[in-house]
Structure formats: structure tokens, C-alpha cells
Amino acid sequence: MGGVEDDEPASKRMKLSSEELRRLSNGSTIKEPVAGSSRDLMARPLQSEGGEEVVGSKGVIKKVEFVRIIAKALYSLGYIKSGAHLEEESGIPLHSSVVNVFMRQILEGNWDESVVTLRNIGLTDERTVKSASFLILEQKFFELLDEEKAMDALNTLRTEIAPLGVNDSRVRELSSYIVSPSYCSLTRSPKQDTVRARSRSKLLEELQKLLPATVMVPEGRLEHLVEQALVLQRDACMFHNSLDKEMSLYSDHQCGRDQIPSQALQVYETGVSLKHKLSGHQKPLSSVSWSPDDRQLLTCGAEEVVRLWDVSSGECLHVYEKTGLGMVSCGWSPDGKWIFSGLNDKSICMWELDGKELECWKGQRTLKISDLEITGDGKQIISICRETAILLLDREAKVERFIEEDQTITSFSLSRDSRFLLINLLNQEIHLWNIEGDPKLVSKYRGHKRTRFIIRSCFGGLEQAFIASGSEDSLVYIWHRGTGELIETLPGHSGAVNCVSWNPANPHMLASASDDRTIRIWGLNNLSTKRKEPCSNGIHYCNGVY
Amino acid sequence: MDVDPRLYEQIAVNDNDIHNIIMSYLVHNCFKETVESFIACTGMKQPSDYLEDMEKRKRIYQFALEGNALKAIELTEQLATNLLEKNKDLHFDLLSLHFVELVCSRKCTEALEFAQMKLTPFGKEQKYVEKLEDFMALLAYEEPEKSPMFHLLSLEYRQHVAEILNRAILAHGNHPTYTAMERLIQQTTVVRQCLNQEHAKDGPPPFSLKDFIKS
Numbered sequence: 156m157g158g159v160e161d162d163e164p165a166s167k168r169m170k171l172s173s174e175e176l177r178r179l180s181n182g183s184t185i186k187e188p189v190a191g192s193s194r195d196l197m198a199r200p201l202q203s204e205g206g207e208e209v210v211g212s213k214g215v216i217k218k219v220e221f222v223r224i225i226a227k228a229l230y231s232l233g234y235i236k237s238g239a240h241l242e243e244e245s246g247i248p249l250h251s252s253v254v255n256v257f258m259r260q261i262l263e264g265n266w267d268e269s270v271v272t273l274r275n276i277g278l279t280d281e282r283t284v285k286s287a288s289f290l291i292l293e294q295k296f297f298e299l300l301d302e303e304k305a306m307d308a309l310n311t312l313r314t315e316i317a318p319l320g321v322n323d324s325r326v327r328e329l330s331s332y333i334v335s336p337s338y339c340s341l342t343r344s345p346k347q348d349t350v351r352a353r354s355r356s357k358l359l360e361e362l363q364k365l366l367p368a369t370v371m372v373p374e375g376r377l378e379h380l381v382e383q384a385l386v387l388q389r390d391a392c393m394f395h396n397s398l399d400k401e402m403s404l405y406s407d408h409q410c411g412r413d414q415i416p417s418q419a420l421q422v423y424e425t426g427v428s429l430k431h432k433l434s435g436h437q438k439p440l441s442s443v444s445w446s447p448d449d450r451q452l453l454t455c456g457a458e459e460v461v462r463l464w465d466v467s468s469g470e471c472l473h474v475y476e477k478t479g480l481g482m483v484s485c486g487w488s489p490d491g492k493w494i495f496s497g498l499n500d501k502s503i504c505m506w507e508l509d510g511k512e513l514e515c516w517k518g519q520r521t522l523k524i525s526d527l528e529i530t531g532d533g534k535q536i537i538s539i540c541r542e543t544a545i546l547l548l549d550r551e552a553k554v555e556r557f558i559e560e561d562q563t564i565t566s567f568s569l570s571r572d573s574r575f576l577l578i579n580l581l582n583q584e585i586h587l588w589n590i591e592g593d594p595k596l597v598s599k600y601r602g603h604k605r606t607r608f609i610i611r612s613c614f615g616g617l618e619q620a621f622i623a624s625g626s627e628d629s630l631v632y633i634w635h636r637g638t639g640e641l642i643e644t645l646p647g648h649s650g651a652v653n654c655v656s657w658n659p660a661n662p663h664m665l666a667s668a669s670d671d672r673t674i675r676i677w678g679l680n681n682l683s684t685k686r687k688e689p690c691s692n693g694i695h696y697c698n699g700v701y
Numbered sequence: 702m703d704v705d706p707r708l709y710e711q712i713a714v715n716d717n718d719i720h721n722i723i724m725s726y727l728v729h730n731c732f733k734e735t736v737e738s739f740i741a742c743t744g745m746k747q748p749s750d751y752l753e754d755m756e757k758r759k760r761i762y763q764f765a766l767e768g769n770a771l772k773a774i775e776l777t778e779q780l781a782t783n784l785l786e787k788n789k790d791l792h793f794d795l796l797s798l799h800f801v802e803l804v805c806s807r808k809c810t811e812a813l814e815f816a817q818m819k820l821t822p823f824g825k826e827q828k829y830v831e832k833l834e835d836f837m838a839l840l841a842y843e844e845p846e847k848s849p850m851f852h853l854l855s856l857e858y859r860q861h862v863a864e865i866l867n868r869a870i871l872a873h874g875n876h877p878t879y880t881a882m883e884r885l886i887q888q889t890t891v892v893r894q895c896l897n898q899e900h901a902k903d904g905p906p907p908f909s910l911k912d913f914i915k916s
Contacts, residue, residue: 306810309840313809317841323849327838334813334837335821 222247228377253277254370261362262355266295276370285321287365290358292316296329297352309333393635393642396616396662412643415621415633416665416677419647435462435471442484442526447491455485461496463508475506484538486527497527497538503548516548526566530573537576537590539564545578547590558594560586565605570614571659577612577622579605585612585624587636600624602641603632608651608670615657615665623665625652631667631677647675706916720745722881729871729880731759754780758870765863766856768805770798777866781873791869793823794862797836801854804839812840886910 208218222241226249229238242248250258253276260269270288278284292315299308312333317326363371381404388408389395396414436456444453451472452464458481463473476482477498484497488505493513495505502517516536528537533550540546542563547556563581570577575597578586585600603610603626612624614636621642622634631645631652650671658664665677720743727736733755740747757780764773774795777784785792796819803812816837823829835850842848852858868878886908893908 305813309809309813312841313843317843317848326841327834327849330837330839330841331834333840334816335824 219247223249223372224377224380227372227374231375250371251276258359261291261359264295264298264355266291276366278366278370282321283365283367285319287362289316289319289321289325290361290365292319293325293329294352294355294358297332300332301352305333390637393638393640395620413680414663415616415643416663416679417643417645418678418680419645419675420664420678421676422647422673435474436460444486446487447489453485453487453494455482455496457481458483458499461485461494463494473508473510475510477504477512484527486529488529488533489531490533495527495529495536503527503536503538505550514550516550516553528567528569530569531571532573535573535590537567537569539567545576547594556590556594558588558590565609566611568611568613570619572619575614577614579610579612579624581605585622587622598636598639600632600634600639600641602634602644603630604628608653610652611654613655613657615655615662617662621657623655623657625655625667625669627651629669629671631655631665633665645677648673722885725877725881728755729867729877731755731762733759754874758867761870762863762867765795765798765866766859768798768802768859770795770802773798773863773866777870781870784869784873788869789823791865793820793829793832794865796820797832797853798859798862800836801839804845805854809840816840 210216210218210221222245226238226241226247229241230249238249248255253272257269257272257276260266260272269291273284273287273291278287292311296308296311296316299305299311312326312329316329360374363374368376385402385404385408389402392408392410394410394412394414395408397410402408436454436459438456438459440454440456442455444455445451446453450466452466453461454464455461460474460476461482462471463475464470465472475494475496481499482496483499486495487493488495493505493507495503497503500517502515504512504516505514506512526539529535530537536546536548536550538546538548540557543560545558545560545564545567547558549555558576558578560578560580562584565579565581567576567578569575574589574591576588576590576594578588580586583601583603583605585603586596587598587600589595589597600612600622603624605627608627610625610627612622615621615623615633620636622636624632624634626632629646629648629650629652631643631648632641633643633645634641645667648667648669648671650669652667652669655665655667658666663679666674667677668674720739724736724739724745724747727739733752736747736752736755739745757776761773761776761780764770764776774785774792777795785795800812800816800820803815820833820836824833836853838850839845839848839853845851845854872878890908893905896905897907
């Protein structure tokens with residue numbers, strides 16, 4: 156068997172070991188164990204002939220590629236001398252000499268020669284060669300048209316471009332350009348730069364995109380790789396609640412807990428100072444909803460009517476009712492023009508603000524729970540329709556979708572982008588569902604306590620990356636949405652925390668309302684934080700009765 | 702299940718009606734000598750200007766069929782003034798025939814100039830844009846017969862345009878644009894289709910002229 160030389164090409168070594176394996180299977184004995192040579196193979200990763208050098212601790216970065224990308228980045232930044240120096244010093248040219256000639260020919264407009272050079276580059280895919288030739292000749296065509304040499308342009312089209320046999324529809328467009336140079340087809344959207352020839356450097360960019368990356372290093376490759384790394388770091392950051400601009404290249408990004416609101420900044424007794432007392436409802440209120448412009452309030456009496464109030468004056472502007480029926484919930488359309496209400500006859504009705512009834516949907520049984528939400532595009536109405544199911548009704552298509560749970564649903568809330576729904580269940584779990592297309596369960600959050608009352612939860616933080624919830628053990632719970640891990644519990648209240656609302660404008664502020672008759676505003680554990688007023692339409696009250 | 706032929710016996714067909722049907726066909730297709738001979742044989746009366754126009758129409762049709770659109774246009778202007786002005790679609794089709802001629806004879810420069818002068822003005826209206834593009838695309842190919850638009854060079858296409866022209870001229874002179882014969886066959890087919898749809902299996906089968914003639 157003899158020792159295998161280390162500088163033999165890898166392929167030969169492979170063949171030997173397979174030979175040995177064959178002999179093994181034939182039952183013959185061998186002098187040298189098979190493991191020996193295969194161990195050699197495994198010790199060094201398989202390399203192409205010539206043995207490429209690698210950089211970096213993991214040995215996955217090929218030196219030639221690394222240097223070329225850096226050189227490209229230097230040139231992009233405008234450091235031509237540095238780029239050239241790097242090429243010289245490293246002995247690694249950014250582009251092969253053929254490619255350099257090609258690029259020069261493009262920039263100088265030597266079209267015919269560049270097409271020839273293109274063939275010399277040695278591309279294997281004939282289609283790429285043809286597409287690239289097409290782009291080059293198209294540029295020639297347009298430059299001729301610009302010089303008002305219509306017949307020459309036509310000639311180019313007929314004898315050089317059309318015979319390539321690619322992109323017939325473009326050939327068709329080009330013919331139209333000859334006939335009428337200011338032509339701008341109405342059948343497709345007008346392109347800005349196809350009437351006059353575009354710049355040659357733009358052409359070069361297009362060619363760069365077309366040709367394989369090994370031939371011409373793509374523009375912005377180094378920047379792209381760095382951005383990829385930053386994004387990964389950000390996604391891995393559990394407490395990430397700060398702007399991306401604050402990420403630095405010097406060290407791996409990791410937010411500390413200090414980005415999550417954890418300190419009570421203000422405590423309001425008995426709510427905010429009483430501005431108005433809105434009376435008029437005969438029955439206890441089942442839900443309250445702020446208008447999108449924060450100037451009006453919609454209140455719904457339990458199985459009674461819905462009233463519209465002006466917040467600054469305290470006046471009741473309108474009463475919405477349907478004879479013989481009682482309303483159980485209310486909500487606004489995202490543009491503030493219509494209101495919706497769930498009724499106790501299992502239907503959902505839609506009114507214009509002046510009281511004109513627009514539509515009515517009869518669906519499944521609507522429970523007496525005060526939850527009705529409309530998606531941001533105004534198209535879907537979401538409501539609890541059975542103890543364990545939520546109805547997603549598409550207003551226009553009249554299509555119903557359902558989310559089925561095993562446990563009784565107590566409340567839900569919609570994410571800001573209307574793509575996700577957070578559902579609170581009787582068994583103390585919070586479920587996150589993706590409601591685009593067929594609803595899918597994405598995550599579950601546990602840890603808080605809920606036995607007797609309706610507790611509300613919400614999305615929060617930058618990009619709504621956190622889930623917050625109240626709890627009957629008087630703590631505010633905060634989970635990381637992506638991983639489901641509980642990251643904070645905030646003590647401070649002395650009664651069950653009924654609902655929480657994360658400030659939509661300020662990701663570092665959270666409000667919670669509790670049976671201890673206080674509202675707490677939570678902020679960062681950092682005295683220099685600016686204080687912003689919480690957005691008022693975030694907090695929904697419930698009177699704690701299930 | 703076809704209609705019982707015995708039912709036909711109950712319908713009387715007037716000889717004059719038949720003559721008219723045949724005449725309308727002959728006139729529409731400009732068979733001048735046949736018309737004259739037919740009139741002589743049957744003793745029918747026909748207004749004389751019909752015959753003159755027929756001769757002219759025939760020539761126009763022939764020129765269009767050959768692809769000599771300019772001549773066809775010239776004669777059409779003489780025979781039916783303002784027809785092409787009012788019927789822009791037709792005018793475009795005829796001009797494009799000439800364009801196609803130039804392209805086929807490989808006279809690229811002329812074709813280009815002709816297109817720029819005569820055809821592109823139509824391009825201001827959306828409905829002509831796509832047609833215009835179809836024709837212009839022919840310029841891009843050294844062998845237009847092998848281009849994606851090769852059907853524009855075919856005899857069928859010229860026939861199609863020539864027929865539209867013929868009908869337009871007839872309409873212009875307040876004559877029927879379709880022959881009675883055509884209409885009769887079309888009507889039978891449509892009526893049969895309706896019956897077929899209504900009665901499914903019980904109704905008469907779709908009309909087939911070939912079978913009908915054989916029976």
C-alpha cells in the first residue's frame with residue numbers, strides 16, 4: 156500500500172481509498188487500515204487544485220475572494236490609488252486582464268470589439284453571452300439613434316441584434332424607437348432612460364449583474380456581507396429595543412435589559428385627572444374605543460346602545476342602536492369614517508358616523524365579549540364568535556376564516572401591521588397567531604396568572620418585538636416575541652393588573668392599569684430618558700367582571 | 702335527429718327569391734360577366750350603375766390582394782370619396798399593406814420613411830399602438846418571413862384586408878355588405894345552435910353545410 160504523498164492531488168487520494176474499500180468488501184485483507192488515508196482526507200477540508208489560502212479563524216474565507224472584495228470596496232469608495240496598490244501588493248488582480256480590457260472597451264464605446272472580447276472571457280453559459288451581447292449592442296443602437304444615424308441603428312438592429320434570437324419583445328420595442336424616437340409606448344409604463352442612451356457606466360453595472368460573480372465582483376458585495384452580519388446580530392438580540400442606527404461594527408451588538416421599560420416613572424391615582432363624566436348609558440359599559448384621531452370616544456353599554464362622545468366637550472354626539480337588539484361591542488374603521496358594532500343577535504353592523512346603517516353581517520354566534528377589531532386596511536373584521544373561536548370576516552369578499560382554540564378565549568389584540576393576533580386564553584396562556592392566509596399558531600407565552608378576570612395583553616416595543624401582559628399577581632409580564640422567553644416581570648402594583656398598553660410612539664414606555672385603582676407609566680431605568688405622553692387610545696378598560 | 706325533410710315540402714320557395722340570392726352573391730364578388738349572363742338568362746332587371754361599380758370594385762380588390770395598396774387606395778378614393786377618411790381602421794390596414802410590400806422587397810430606407818410619414822400619426826390613438834408595433838417589428842428582421850410577425854406578410858392577411866375594403870365600399874354605396882347566401886347559412890347555423898342548447902339531446906344537431914348538401 157505504501158504511504159500516500161501529501162502533495163498528491165486530492166482526487167487521487169480519494170480513488171485510493173475507494174479502491175481499498177472495494178477490497179475490504181471483497182473480503183481481502185489489507186496491510187494498511189483504510190482509516191489511515193481517510194483520516195488524512197478528513198483532517199484537511201477538500202481543496203481545489205493549487206490549494207487555496209484561507210483567512211479567518213474558521214478557515215472558511217478564501218483569501219483571493221477576500222482581497223478582491225476589499226479591492227472592489229476601495230474602488231467604490233473612490234480610493235483608486237489604494238485599490239490599485241492593493242492589487243499590486245497582494246498580487247491578486249481584481250479582474251483578469253481580459254475583463255479589464257472588456258471594461259475599458261465598454262466605457263470607451265468600442266462595441267464591436269467588446270462583443271469579441273466578451274467571447275474571450277470564457278463564459279460557459281451561451282445564454283449569458285447572448286444576453287450580454289444584447290445589452291452591449293442595444294447601447295450601440297441607442298447611441299446611434301442619439302447621433303441621428305437612424306439607418307445605421309436599423310442596420311445594427313437587423314444584422315446584429317435580431318439574429319441573437321433573444322428577447323424578441325425588446326427587439327419589437329427597438330423597432331418602434333427607430334420609427335419614432337420620442338416614442339413612449341402607452342401599453343406599458345414609460346421607462347425613463349430608454350429614450351436616450353443611458354450612460355456607459357450604467358451599462359457596465361448591468362453587465363456586472365449579468366456576468367457571474369467570479370468574473371466581475373458584484374457592486375457593494377463587502378457592504379452587503381457586513382449588513383448581513385449586523386442583521387443577524389440584531390435578530391439574535393433578545394432585548395433589542397433600540398434603533399438600528401445605533402449598531403456599531405466595533406463589537407457584536409447586544410442590547411442590555413436597560414432598553415426594556417422596567418421602572419415606574421409615574422403613578423396616577425384613580426386614573427388621570429377627571430376631565431368629563433360621560434353619562435347616558437343605562438347599563439354597565441362593556442367596551443370603550445378611541446377614534447383614530449383621538450378626538451372621539453365610542454362607548455358600548457352591555458347589550459344596550461353605542462354612544463359617540465366628543466372628548467373635548469364631553470358631549471354625546473350620537474347614539475347608535477337597532478330596535479329590539481342590544482350591542483355588545485364597538486370599534487372604529489382605521490380611517491375613522493365608520494363604526495362597527497357587534498350585536499346580541501349574532502350579527503355585526505357597520506354605520507356611518509351620522510347614523511346611517513351601511514351593512515350588516517350575520518355570522519356565527521357572537522359572544523358577549525367586548526372585543527371587535529378592524530385590520531389596518533379596513534377589510535377584515537375580527538371578533539370572538541364562539542367560546543373557543545375567533546372569526547376573521549373579510550368585508551368585501553364575504554369570506555370567513557376561523558381561529559380555533561382548545562380553551563376559552565377571553566380577549567385578543569391585533570398587531571400594528573395587522574398580520575398577527577394575540578389571543579388570551581382561559582388557561583393562562585397567550586397565543587400568537589399569524590393571520591395572513593390560513594391562520595397559523597406561531598408562539599405561546601406563559602407565566603402570568605389569570606383565573607378570574609379578563610386580563611389584556613398587547614404587542615410592544617420597536618417593531619413590536621415584545622409581548623406584554625397584565626396578571627392577577629399584580630406584576631406586569633414582558634416576553635420576547637420571537638423566542639417566547641419571559642424577560643421581565645415588573646412589580647409595583649398592589650392589585651391585579653388588568654391591562655397594559657405599550658406606547659406606540661415611544662418604544663421605551665409602557666402603561667398598566669390595575670385593580671388598585673392606579674395607572675403606572677413604566678420607562679427605562681435611566682433618569683435621562685425623555686418623557687413623552689402615552690398615546691391615549693391604547694388603553695382599554697374593563698370593569699374586571701368576567 | 703334531423704328535421705324531417707318532408708316538412709320542407711310545405712314551404713314554397715319563390716324563384717325570384719332564389720335569383721336574388723344568387724345575384725347578391727355574384728355582385729358582391731364582382732363576377733361581372735356572370736352577372737350579365739345571368740340577367741340575360743333569367744330576365745331579371747338590374748340598375749346599370751351596379752355593373753360599373755362592380756368593375757371598379759373588382760380592380761380595387763385585386764390590387765389590394767396583390768399588395769399594391771397605393772393603387773387600391775387611389776381607386777377607392779375615386780369610387781367612394783371620404784370613405785377612408787371616415788374609416789381610419791381601414792385606412793391604416795391599407796397603408797400597412799404598402800409598408801409590408803416595401804419590407805418584403807427589402808427597401809428598408811423607404812419603408813422606414815413611409816412608416817414615419819404615414820403610419821406613426823396613427824400612433825397617437827391608443828388602439829393603433831399595438832398594431833403599429835407589430836408592423837414596425839418587421840423592420841428588425843433581415844428575413845421578415847421568419848420573424849414572429851410573419852403572418853402579416855401572408856396572402857390570408859391581404860385577403861382579409863381586401864374583403865374589409867370591399868364591404869366598406871359596398872356599405873358606402875348603401876348596398877348590403879354581406880351576401881344573402883352567407884347570411885342564410887349563418888342564420889341556419891345560429892338557429893340550430895340555439896335549439897341545440899335549449900333541447901340538448903332532443904334538439905337538432907349543429908348545422909353542417911357539408912352534410913346538408915350531401916343529404
